[in-house]
Amino acid sequence: MRWVVRRLGLGEHRGAPRAAAFFLVVYAALLLAVPSQLILGPLGAPGTPANLWALGGLLCWVCATIGGLNPVRGPTATRIAVGVLTVAVLAAYANGTISGWYAPPDVRAVTDELWTLVPPSVSDITATMIKAADRGLLSFAGWMAVVLIAAEGVRSSRDLEMVVAAVAWLGTLLAGLGLVQFIWGIDIARYIQIPGLTPNADFGAVMSRSVLNRVSGTAVHPIEFGVVLASLFPLALHYSLHRWGRRGALLPVGLVLVGSTLSVSRSAILVLAVTLIVLLLGWPNAWRIRALMLAPFVLVGLRLAIPGLVGTIVSLFKNVQNDPSVTGRTNDYGVVFELYGEHPWFGRGLFTFVPRHYRILDDQYLMILLELGALGLAATLLLILTGVANGYRARRWARTARSRHLGLALSASILGSAVGMVTFDAWGFPMAAGSSFLLIGLACAAAQLAVEERPRERLAVPIDTTDTDATREATP
Structure with missing residues (x-):
């Protein structure tokens, strides 16, 4: 085990990682390595191993904070953002429970499935929505636990780098699994079985677009697979x-x-483009020029290694106006705003826009507007902006070039995943949702460490600018 840790660069300095770093590494492993469809049956969708682990972490965080063991005291930007979003989610839950739910006959999308012709009864809708709202609270509690534990529990740059390295290697494992699926078309569902967990849906099947396999790895869908890898890039x-x-x-x-391109998804390419733009804008000129010079060689190499991939991706954007998946998204706007008018401020409850009674909605921000109302949408944007701002803060105030670059990387990842929420309902996919909140928590931790470690620089001996090692610590 020590050999693996040393070889993968997960422990480059002496000393054992703190409990929070261990918690986050295990969470990332459960999130990315275990198929999202494997759940603890009685809990439904929130019963994934990663979410159960997160709920246990929330209990520990609450006990540590109440007992005075949490070194972070009083209000912080992260706590305020999490608190505002929590209030919005609870208000939506209460508003939906009190007001009730209904499904207009014309809200369903037109499909060939016969069950859509049968209008649901009020009792069926109510029973479904109550269960869905409860599932939403459980999932949300796990997400907020990850943000808080990452933001307040990671107390050293070594621990933060260890978590980032673990996430990078887990992303590598996920991408490698997708590559195997892409080349050989293997259905991994036959091979992954965990005692005590049951699948809540079929998984592991390899879809296709044009002549290419669309892979999902351990994710629910190829779009989720591609977006998660693009945000981790x-x-x-x-x-x-x-x-x-x-x-x-x-x-x-x-x-x-x-791996981020193997999903053959516009969403993944869009997220990847956003992350690259943020990185290019934040890098020094020398890095930026090298990256731009290297880009054509990467594209040519990708085209030669996987014939047809680059051309298929380009065609996705050239024919975007004639793509049914795009027109389907735009046709949702009228339905969304009609239902939004019923609960404009507080929404109807997280996870209560159930596709079976309504329709599939491929825009997480519109979904939040429906389920959490205007208050919930504003609170969500506040938390995302808090993560981005903390990443930028770490980039500006961190003592070392490595820590400053990590702040930039985290800002790029958060912005990429935030843009991806425009193109699909990210919170409905456990891996996409969990990874986005993990990134926010890590950015908050990076900013906190940058602020705490900055005063030490004033007490240090002035650095000789002619020294080679000191010069190497230049920006970004």
């Missing part, structure tokens, strides 16, 4: 850049980059 790049020259250093960034 900056962390994989950060890990690879700062282990340059060591054996296997390029494996994470290479596999994650290739």
Whole structure:
């Protein structure tokens, strides 16, 4: 085990990681390595191993905070953002329970399935929505636990880098699994079985688009697979850049980059483009020029290695106006705003826009507007902006070049996942939702560490700018 940790760069400094870092590494492993469809049956969708682990962590955080063991005291930007969103979710839950739910006959999308012709009864809708709202609270509690534990429990840069390295390697594992599916078309559902867990849906099947396999790995859907890998790309790049020259250093960034394209999804390419733009804007000119010079070679290499992939992705954007999946999204707007008018401020409850009684809605922000109302949408944007701002804060105030670059990478990842929420209902996919909140928590931790470690610089001996090692610590 120690050999693995040392070889993967998960423990480059002496000393044992604190409990929070261990918690986050286990959470990331359960989130990315275990198929999201495997759940603890009685709990339904929130019964994934990752969410159960997060709920246990929430209990520990509450006990530690009440008992005075949490070193973070009083209100912080992260606590305020989490608190506002929690109030919005609870208000939506209460408002939906008090007001009740209904499903207009014309809200369903037109399909060939016969069951959509049978109008649901009021009792059926109520029973479904109550269960859905309860599931929403359980999932939300797990997400907020990850944010708070990451933001307040990671107390050293070593622990933060260890978590980032673990996430980068888990993303590599996910991408490698997708590559196997892409090449051989293997259905992994036959091979992954965990005692005590049952699948709540079929998984592991390989879809297709044009002549290419669309893979999902351990994710629910290829879109989720691609978006998650694209949002993790900056962390994989950060890990690879700062282990340059060591054996296997390029494996994470290479596999994650290739894996994000194997979903053959516009959403993944959009997220990847956003992360790259943020990184390019934040890098020094020398890095930016090298990256732009390297980009054509990467595209040519990808085209030669996987014939037809680049052309298929380009065609997705060229024919976007004639794509049924795009027109289907735009046709949802009228339905959304009609239902939004019923509960404009507080919404109807998280997870209560159930596709079976309504329709599939491929826009998480519209989904939040419906389920949590205007208050919930504002609170969600506040939490996302808090994560981005903390990443930028870490980039500005961190003492070392490596920590500053990590702040930039986390900001890029959060912005990428936030843009991805426009193109699909990300919170309905456990891996996409969990990874986005994990990124926010890590950005908050990076900012906190940058602020705490900054005063030490004033007490240090002035650095000789002619020293080679000191010069190497220049920006970004």
